[in-house]
Amino acid sequence: MNRGVSTSLVKRFPDDFVWGTATSSYQIEGAASEGGRGPSIWDVFCATPGKVENGESGDVACDHYHRYEEDVKLMAEMGVRAYRFSISWSRIFSDGTASSFNQAGIDFYSRLIDCCLSNGIEPWVTLYHWDLPQNLQESIGGWLSEDISDLFAQYADVCFQHFGDRVTHWITVNEAWVVSILGHGQGVFAPGHVSNSEPYKVAHNLLLAHGKAVRVYREKYQTEQGGVIGITNNCDWREPLTESVEDKEAAQRALEFFLGWFADPIYLGDYPECMKANVGDRLPVISDEERELLLGSSDFFGLNHYTTMFAAHAGREVKKQAVYGNGGLSEDQQIDLSVDESWLKTDMQWAVVPWGCRKLLEWISDRYQNPPIYITENGCAYDDEIVDGVVDDQRRVDYYASYLNECANAIENGVNLKGYFAWSFMDNFEWASGYDKRFGIHHVDFSTGVRTPKNSAKWFKSLLRG
Numbered sequence: 337m338n339r340g341v342s343t344s345l346v347k348r349f350p351d352d353f354v355w356g357t358a359t360s361s362y363q364i365e366g367a368a369s370e371g372g373r374g375p376s377i378w379d380v381f382c383a384t385p386g387k388v389e390n391g392e393s394g395d396v397a398c399d400h401y402h403r404y405e406e407d408v409k410l411m412a413e414m415g416v417r418a419y420r421f422s423i424s425w426s427r428i429f430s431d432g433t434a435s436s437f438n439q440a441g442i443d444f445y446s447r448l449i450d451c452c453l454s455n456g457i458e459p460w461v462t463l464y465h466w467d468l469p470q471n472l473q474e475s476i477g478g479w480l481s482e483d484i485s486d487l488f489a490q491y492a493d494v495c496f497q498h499f500g501d502r503v504t505h506w507i508t509v510n511e512a513w514v515v516s517i518l519g520h521g522q523g524v525f526a527p528g529h530v531s532n533s534e535p536y537k538v539a540h541n542l543l544l545a546h547g548k549a550v551r552v553y554r555e556k557y558q559t560e561q562g563g564v565i566g567i568t569n570n571c572d573w574r575e576p577l578t579e580s581v582e583d584k585e586a587a588q589r590a591l592e593f594f595l596g597w598f599a600d601p602i603y604l605g606d607y608p609e610c611m612k613a614n615v616g617d618r619l620p621v622i623s624d625e626e627r628e629l630l631l632g633s634s635d636f637f638g639l640n641h642y643t644t645m646f647a648a649h650a651g652r653e654v655k656k657q658a659v660y661g662n663g664g665l666s667e668d669q670q671i672d673l674s675v676d677e678s679w680l681k682t683d684m685q686w687a688v689v690p691w692g693c694r695k696l697l698e699w700i701s702d703r704y705q706n707p708p709i710y711i712t713e714n715g716c717a718y719d720d721e722i723v724d725g726v727v728d729d730q731r732r733v734d735y736y737a738s739y740l741n742e743c744a745n746a747i748e749n750g751v752n753l754k755g756y757f758a759w760s761f762m763d764n765f766e767w768a769s770g771y772d773k774r775f776g777i778h779h780v781d782f783s784t785g786v787r788t789p790k791n792s793a794k795w796f797k798s799l800l801r802g
């Protein structure tokens with residue numbers, strides 16, 4: 337139990353550690369058809385019967401588009417130093433291409449950025465958090481198209497040009513794994529494709545999009561603006577189920593399929609060997625030119641982390657794992673995943689395993705030569721209710737306290753962890769789960785829009801004061 341805040345916890349992090357909270361455009365903004373915004377693949381996905389819990393959508397969401405000033409003030413009130421949010425591509429280019437440039441979209445993000453800065457909060461901007469302009473899906477096939485990476489770089493260029501004087505922390509792509517696996521493999525997220533080959537093509541194009549955006553930033557803006565740019569990937573920890581060599585190799589393979597898929601090309605210049613061996617010609621080849629584009633293309637290692645599972649070696653006959661969050665195309669990995677029944681679970685059914693976070697940080701440090709790491713998301717969904725104006729989300733406080741304790745342990749073991757963003761600043765549209773799953777440290781009443789700091793927000797506040 338962490339009713340009070342242990343003052344020693346915050347002291348285990350360096351003075352310049354970046355403390356922040358995070359959100360994404362489609363999950364919070366609402367105003368879906370205001371301000372010249374064009375439709376995205378998530379508008380269409382939500383309108384497709386059966387795709388989202390209760391047929392919900394981000395049409396209104398937290399109405400952050402109109403309430404952003406109040407939201408930034410609440411962050412300032414908590415004492416966080418940074419706010420990670422994403423830009424909706426179809427607010428900047430309503431059909432995804434430069435010819436549909438939308439000044440009202442620029443003006444909105446410009447106001448938001450200024451509001452952050454005047455409240456003493458650094459904006460950390462993600463360029464792509466899954467809301468692809470629908471026109472690009474329909475006209476060229478979205479992330480499957482060879483043209484998509486250049487279009488993304490053009491969109492990124494316009495963002496750097498208009499916001500780079502004030503934004504010095506950029507994230508190109510959020511969780512390419514989710515776009516590839518959940519969007520194009522299992523079909524549970526937009527655009528809803530089911531395939532065992534599309535994920536590998538999509539992943540390749542997402543990497544190229546990242547690389548091209550970084551090249552634009554470095555060539556045209558970085559020196560003058562002095563910022564940093566990187567990519568954020570998500571990964572669960574995979575613990576070998578037994579001490580057997582097979583299970584240890586299975587856990588390693590699972591991590592390479594999850595995170596190595598995206599981080600190896602950027603830090604080591606190629607896809608992991610086990611992926612080449614198992615995926616065969618469904619895995620694109622990274623050409624010399626592409627290797628040059630990707631290698632060294634991230635100034636920091638962005639990591640989103642939520643949970644842990646056991647991995648065991650499986651034969652070719654593995655059970656199909658249809659539930660999302662279960663580690664990708666399992667038949668390609670020859671892995672069986674499981675959890676310990678004694679582990680606590682959040683409302684997502686994701687197990688609470690703080691030591692998995694430390695082990696993952698150490699794995700990243702070892703494999704990629706100790707890069708600067710920012711945890712750009714970590715958090716949990718629990719449906720705690722407001723009682724007399726108070727949300728006593730003790731389980732969320734315990735989650736944060738225990739994960740941060742392991743982050744501090746990782747730092748003490750030599751991991752170069754430089755920042756931590758709580759997911760999420762407020763309850764929001766949790767994709768296919770709709771509004772059912774509440775990840776916020778601020779409660780949102782979706783019928784009135786009223787925000788209430790949960791006890792976890794107050795806990796962060798007293799932590800940061802220490």
Ligand code: PNW
Nearest residue numbers: 360510511514570640660661662713766
């Ligand atoms: C991340 N999985 O999504 C996203 O970046 C957020 O937008 C989201 O709200 C948050 O985590 C909580 O879900 C994920 O199945 C969705 O492994 C699914 C998975 C991982 C991350």
